[in-house]
Amino acid sequence: MTRPGGRGIGTGRRLKERLRTGKGRSVSSKAWLERQINDPYVHEARRRGYRSRAAFKLIEIDDKYRLLKPGHHVVDLGAAPGGWSQVAAHRVKAEEGRGKVIAIDMHGMDPLPGVTVFHKDFLEPDAPQMIIDALGGEKADAVLSDMAAHATGHRQTDHIQIIALAAAAYDFAKMVLRPGGHLLAKVLRGGTESEILKVMKQDFATVKHVKPKASREDSAELFVLAMNYRG
Numbered sequence: 001m002t003r004p005g006g007r008g009i010g011t012g013r014r015l016k017e018r019l020r021t022g023k024g025r026s027v028s029s030k031a032w033l034e035r036q037i038n039d040p041y042v043h044e045a046r047r048r049g050y051r052s053r054a055a056f057k058l059i060e061i062d063d064k065y066r067l068l069k070p071g072h073h074v075v076d077l078g079a080a081p082g083g084w085s086q087v088a089a090h091r092v093k094a095e096e097g098r099g100k101v102i103a104i105d106m107h108g109m110d111p112l113p114g115v116t117v118f119h120k121d122f123l124e125p126d127a128p129q130m131i132i133d134a135l136g137g138e139k140a141d142a143v144l145s146d147m148a149a150h151a152t153g154h155r156q157t158d159h160i161q162i163i164a165l166a167a168a169a170y171d172f173a174k175m176v177l178r179p180g181g182h183l184l185a186k187v188l189r190g191g192t193e194s195e196i197l198k199v200m201k202q203d204f205a206t207v208k209h210v211k212p213k214a215s216r217e218d219s220a221e222l223f224v225l226a227m228n229y230r231g
Helices: 027-037 040-048 055-065 083-091 127-134 155-176 193-200
Strands: 073-077 100-105 115-119 140-145 177-188 204-210 221-229
Touching: 040 055, 055 083, 055 177, 055 204, 055 221, 073 083, 073 155, 083 100, 083 115, 083 140, 100 127, 115 127, 127 155, 140 155, 155 177, 155 193, 155 221, 177 193, 177 204, 193 204, 193 221
Parallel strands: 073 100, 073 140, 100 115, 140 177
Antiparallel strands: 177 221, 204 221
């Protein structure tokens, strides 16, 4: 299998499609559906069998920073529907038995080849040890989090909620990461996202914001990348 990548996605010109009828739909719902219909990453995700377009965000970031290597142990927090777990499993060679991918989500997730899925809230006190046990008593090389709370439509509230999730992922990562490991977590622009970088720099050698091309241009979405955990 070739290494998945994002090259060529969105480079061709496509005629914009519109919904033939908006009957029974709100304006925001109609706009969202039209965006999905015309999104090249949505089409490419379907073609390649990825569970979400978000897979391409992780592909782009990993192509640049090489977080996921064959034999690595990876934990995917709030993993459903599983796009990031799919990419991680391929890149660490989990299907070949070389690496391991643990997906944990409080809502559960359909099975994936090479991925161990836990239907559980990662915030529960026993979750970190459960993950370490599932990794054969070893710690993880990378913790991934593409989690986002349900949008309220109020920008400041949504920002606070997602920063809280990123902070929780950071606390969790400190319990399950090996020295030298990495954390990648979603945040949103909103005024306080730089504060979490300052805190993470106490425990990681390199901390920065990244925004892959697969993140929509009009989105406030960013990812905080913390590399080389000091342990």
